[in-house]
Amino acid sequence: MRKEIVNVRIDERLIHGQIAAAWTGHLKIDRLMVIDQAAAKTEIQKIALKMACPQGIKLSILSPKKAVENINSGKYEKERVFIVVKGTQTLKEIVEEGLELDLVNVGNMSGKTNTRFVKKAVNVTPEDEKIFQDLSEKIRFTSQLVPADTELNFMDLLMG
């Protein structure tokens, strides 16, 4: 994994209190990168993300393709970048686009009709489960909502 990427998180809420308040300070990041096809194309979502981004932190709102292109070109080499994606689908896409990842943290994935409960704030669909299993050959998945929480091995929770 490139050294400028200090954390990668799955969080359906993208930028919110836990990330803005707890994680950005804890990780001492320069840039928050939201990788999301819909957000990159939707003006109102971009406005909301800009409002949620803490002052002094640079923000990127990019599609999977553009994000990976930029990262792999070394554009952020001198920065500390925190990547947030909404769900497993985007994670799969950025890996397929050629982003090398070895560690991903699973944040909020709320319950829906076709999900099963894994742990507090984390629920997965059968599709999510498949992607986690496929990607876990190369990526270690952790589960930690906020820095003060203990880091758990997500695959153990998922398979357990």
Added chain:
Amino acid sequence: MRGIVLISHGRFAEGIKESLEMLCGECPQVSAVCLGSSDNTDEFAHRLRKAYKEARQYGDPLVFCDVMGGTPCNLALQQLTEECGAALISGMNLPMLMTAALEEADAERLLKEGKNGIADVLAQMERRFVECEEE
């Protein structure tokens, strides 16, 4: 890490502690002391003293109250004037509490964070500058 005691009229202190922990994770250094509408003030002062003493194990405690001049604030004031190193801050809100829980911040910084967190959000949207990379 400093000990933190939250005090309020009604259950505000308990509630904001719950919100704080949702954002920052479990905060063992934070305790809440609430004054109910039919509570006796001596008894409240006793609970406050106890919470304050426990908070001291984490370093000089910060006490946050809901409103300046209210009973919780007044009772805390009476007790804390004797304590060196304590701070009593009124108008508690989540931005200042998050800073207190996550960082080593002095009273001045906490006030600044608390004030910065108050905004006319829609109006600020026009003025706020974020360096943003888009497609």
